[in-house]
Amino acid sequence: MTDKSVRVMVVDDHPMWRDGVARDLADEGFEVVATADGVRAATERAAAAQPDVVLMDMNMPDGNGATATAAILEKCPDAHVLVLSASDERDDVLDAVKAGATGYLVKSAQRAELVAAVLATSNGQAVFTPGLAGLVLGEYRRIARDPGPSTPVLTERETQVLREVAKGLSSRQIANRLSISPRTVENHVGASLRKLQLANRVELTRYAIEHGLDTD
Structure with missing residues (x-):
């Protein structure tokens, strides 16, 4: 059953x-x-x-x-x-x-x-x-053929925040480490998501790990 x-x-x-x-x-x-x-x-x-x-x-x-x-x-x-x-x-x-x-x-x-x-x-x-599955598959094939412009460059501070996100730290923990406010951390996370065209923090963490940003 x-x-x-x-x-x-x-x-x-x-x-x-x-x-x-x-x-x-x-x-x-x-x-x-x-x-x-x-x-x-x-x-x-x-x-x-x-x-x-x-x-x-x-x-x-x-x-x-x-x-x-x-x-x-x-x-x-x-x-x-x-x-x-x-x-x-x-x-x-x-x-x-x-x-x-x-x-x-x-x-x-x-x-x-x-x-x-x-x-x-x-x-x-x-x-x-x-x-609908064919529609989605077709879109991913199109992206694979024409990936578009290169990945936008993150600012130094955005990269710092991304490194801490990749380590699994909360916004408050990151704020304490970098001596900024939790709201500023969230603003940097949001900016990174938009630039990298990612949907959420999970995808952002995966991106950071794939690009070796989870180690100092």
Whole structure:
């Protein structure tokens, strides 16, 4: 029998849809640990609930699913995000994946498809509605052929902060080491993320390690 003891959070601004999906998943044996109706609520509740899988809508009153995905993965690096959206627009799909989403389903998916997708996502497997996987693969192939401009150069201070991030230090610890404020640390982290086109602190740490910045 398949183990369905997976902690799930459902993020959608439509109450009837959100509650219906949560109820369906609970009926299938999943543990629904939280629901949310927007980016801010999703980020706060995910940090508290630490779900294994987050079912994410793309359109919300205070932002979009890509923004919420990046914010949640910052707070819950072990979580996996599965987008469940009415939109199958190219930009929405690619934005979600670039923000760190593991998969993308459209809301026309059947209940059995959703159950299977949540299980697969909890194991880190990429799940896409037929046709969307090809879109994502095609985009990565395009990037491989034409990577675009060279990586932007970080400032000396940004590089210093990045070295400490790679060591797993918190913003407060980094601030104490470098004699700057935690807010300044976060500003440097944010600037580095934008320059390097990375989605979250986890990806930033991976980048730093891959480039040998985790050693003095």
